Amino acid sequence: MSNGASIELGHVGISFGTAQIVSNVNLDIKPGEFVCLLGPSGCGKSTLLNAIAGFLPVAGSISVGGDRVTKPGLDRGVVFQSAEVLFPWLTIRENVEYGLKIRGVAKAERAKKAEHFIGMVGLAHAADKFPKELSGGMRQRAQIARVLINEPSVVLMDEPFGALDAQTREVLQEELDRLWRKTGCTIVFVTHDIWEALLLADRVVVMTAGPRAGIKTIQPIDLPHPRDAASPECLELFRRLRDDIGEEVKRALEQQGLNREEEPAT
């Protein structure tokens, strides 16, 4: 199986036009590590993830496995928040095979691998269905299989469970935890859900409110997997993260409030 690659962010800044979204982010992620980016909505954590994916030009440097990131690459798989990214004209099996097919992998090998990864996310019974015939949770699992089949050394996940109901989310969090340990890849996971970060991450990176978002604190989560959210250690960490993030959310809301007053009445 694939092995995780390291990720190094050095003085990373991201701007859209004149607006600076992310500024001066320094972060080293170890091979095989699971890092959660946690922050108030709109703080730029997804933007940072897109930059690691190679979708955006950045100031500073981003390296994955020692190689400078300049464009999207197979070493970095991306799981998006919206399962809309599945191709609706392909079945689940065809979606999962997509990466292999466009690289010219032989049909028999493709089929074998697809079988394996579809089974791994528990979708064997739905392999020949189209995405629209599946529930939200199943579509996200399909998306994860479509990414893992390419055996990326880094998986970038942008609130992949954000649109799911609480029960489905919990199941998928446990499955992800299992898949991560099985594949050994490095995972960067964006979320605004503190519990989700606590359950999954080796380290939680709390970001400051935008604009010019940066890293506020980095919290190691040194607890064994699978984790018990009700344990005293977890609760203590939850409190600490909640206080950190609470300040940022408050700041973000204040900024939005000020902005709103400046806007002309409609």
Added chain:
Amino acid sequence: MTDATQQTPTRGARTGFSMGEGMKRVLIGVLSVVIGVLAWHIGAMNTSPLFLPSPWSVAKTTGEMIADGSLFVAIGASAWRIAAGWAAGVIIGVPLGLFMGRFQIVRLLCDPWIEFFRFIPPIAFVTLAVIWLGPGEITKIALIFYCTVFIVTINTIAGVENVNQLRLQAARSMGASKLTEMTTVIFPSAVPFMITGARIAMGNSFLTVVSAEIVSAQTGLGSMIWTARNFGRTDWVFVGIISLGILGYLFDRAFRMATRKWFRRFLF
């Protein structure tokens, strides 16, 4: 018009209900036609055959024209021109639209011409087409091609611009090149738009073929309608109009069935 085939999903599960419902829809449609023909008949009884020939005399003329083969020659000539010009327009319009939607330089080069010509109806070009291409088949086919290609191109461009950007990003992160992206993401995403464009273009092709045949043709439904004038045969005009309506309906039906059969997975 009833449209039983549109209710494809779960049709098997409630056949009894659908059958009854379908029958009712067909019956209402038939009733509407019968009332229309009856009104036509009453109108014809109170006017001269030159002004409004009766349904019966039109039916008789139709029978004669079927018997001597002239009706099928006319229908065949028009249908062939529409099919050839339309197909050529779709075959050129789709790639043109894909390139224009994808590459800004192609778009900028073609845009002024497309924006200019799209407002000029094909009939405005009939004279030029005859001068340039002669009185033969190619003239009529070229005019239908002209009216099809713009609609298909413009719709395809809209389809390309409508591509889900996240799907493109996903494809790129799975190793898709620019070309792969085009064939595996952009083209399939734009298929519903292409189909809509092709369907609208088919309607316009019918308008165009009649205009073109009126001006320059010895055969075809348009020519038949125009020749009727010289002989005072209003009933021929009616035969031509009814044939056009039925032919158009059949073309549209065939087109929709074909797209459902071959492009079903793209019509999400």
